[in-house]
Amino acid sequence: MSALDSSIICAFLEADGQPVSGDRLAKDLGVSRVAIWGRLEKLRAAGFIFTASPRKGYMLKEVPQILHPTLLDAHCRRAKFSLSIEYLESVDSTNSEAERQLANGKEAPFIVLAQSQTAGRGRLGRKWHSSDKGNIYLSLALRPFILPERLKPFTLWMGLAICRYVEDSLGIKLGLKWPNDILSPDGKKIAGILTEARLDADTVRDLIFGLGLNISPQQDFPTELKAIASSLTHITGSPLDVNSLTAGIIKNIYTSWEEFKEDRWAHLFKEYWARYDILTGKIVTIQLRGEPVTGVVEGIDEVGSLRIKTADGKTVLISSGEVTLRS
Numbered sequence: 144m145s146a147l148d149s150s151i152i153c154a155f156l157e158a159d160g161q162p163v164s165g166d167r168l169a170k171d172l173g174v175s176r177v178a179i180w181g182r183l184e185k186l187r188a189a190g191f192i193f194t195a196s197p198r199k200g201y202m203l204k205e206v207p208q209i210l211h212p213t214l215l216d217a218h219c220r221r222a223k224f225s226l227s228i229e230y231l232e233s234v235d236s237t238n239s240e241a242e243r244q245l246a247n248g249k250e251a252p253f254i255v256l257a258q259s260q261t262a263g264r265g266r267l268g269r270k271w272h273s274s275d276k277g278n279i280y281l282s283l284a285l286r287p288f289i290l291p292e293r294l295k296p297f298t299l300w301m302g303l304a305i306c307r308y309v310e311d312s313l314g315i316k317l318g319l320k321w322p323n324d325i326l327s328p329d330g331k332k333i334a335g336i337l338t339e340a341r342l343d344a345d346t347v348r349d350l351i352f353g354l355g356l357n358i359s360p361q362q363d364f365p366t367e368l369k370a371i372a373s374s375l376t377h378i379t380g381s382p383l384d385v386n387s388l389t390a391g392i393i394k395n396i397y398t399s400w401e402e403f404k405e406d407r408w409a410h411l412f413k414e415y416w417a418r419y420d421i422l423t424g425k426i427v428t429i430q431l432r433g434e435p436v437t438g439v440v441e442g443i444d445e446v447g448s449l450r451i452k453t454a455d456g457k458t459v460l461i462s463s464g465e466v467t468l469r470s
């Protein structure tokens with residue numbers, strides 16, 4: 144990633160479609176006009192479309208539809224946000240890569256972000272389909288040094304944060320299906336969360352928050368996934384800017400983590416839960432110690448365990464598992 148390219152793109156983003164003078168850019172960035180021209184040519188080759196009009200300057204008309212580290216950096220700068228982001232075109236799994244880097248002593252926090260994954264992982268040993276470019280596959284790597292009990296509501300809090308961000312930025316109301324599924328308004332999976340932790344004595348030493356968010360119109364989904372999965376573009380019906388969305392999501396998840404770590408989340412949780420939870424009042428089945436338990440969801444307890452009322456009137460608390468909604 145070139146800092147000069149990022150400053151150039153930042154200037155175009157600030158201009159919001161208006162012309163940017165090459166002379167002005169050169170002066171502001173302390174380089175020659177020829178240098179600016181050369182960088183614009185390089186950016187054109189990477190998928191940016193600029194038009195030039197005499198006396199007015201250049202206009203940014205189109206940006207790449209896949210992750211582009213310099214464009215992502217420019218969006219983060221505009222959002223006045225900075226975090227170490229490791230960008231990879233392809234990796235086995237961003238969670239596995241984050242885990243390796245933490246184990247090698249890399250300073251946290253940092254983000255591992257990939258355009259595609261060859262062995263994307265889901266919960267309960269499942270695969271996460273990750274060959275489509277234009278989606279978000281990322282991991283936030285942390286060294287929190289907190290007690291493991293404190294982590295219990297973490298994934299729920301982060302899932303709610305993602306629902307809030309998508310609603311605020313795109314006007315799409317997604318739903319959170321306990322504990323880690325984010326669903327479209329018609330009940331298809333849009334995003335999944337894989338939180339992994341490494342304990343050291345009594346504290347959480349390494350914490351990895353992995354997010355897969357479908358943005359592109361899922362043309363590569365295998366048939367069996369098409370029936371149960373969807374994407375943000377599918378809902379909007381028009382292309383979305385993956386780089387701007389990724390920058391927003393990264394800022395949002397990191398800010399939400401800080402709120403969590405500093406205990407600034409509990410007073411907001413109830414309101415967000417009431418807004419995005421899709422299970423309360425529904426009949427579900429869940430496996431408990433290998434046995435299916437069916438009942439009506441009453442909500443969650445203070446640490447985020449699911450409360451299910453079974454046919455015999457008992458309330459069962461479930462701390463992890465896979466919920467199946469009964470129609």
Ligand code: BTN
Pocket residue numbers: 235236237238239260262263264265266267269271279280281282323324334335336337353354355356
């Ligand atoms: C699930 O719904 O089962 C969780 C899916 C989590 C997928 C993301 S994609 C980025 C990160 N890297 C992985 O290998 N998995 C998570």
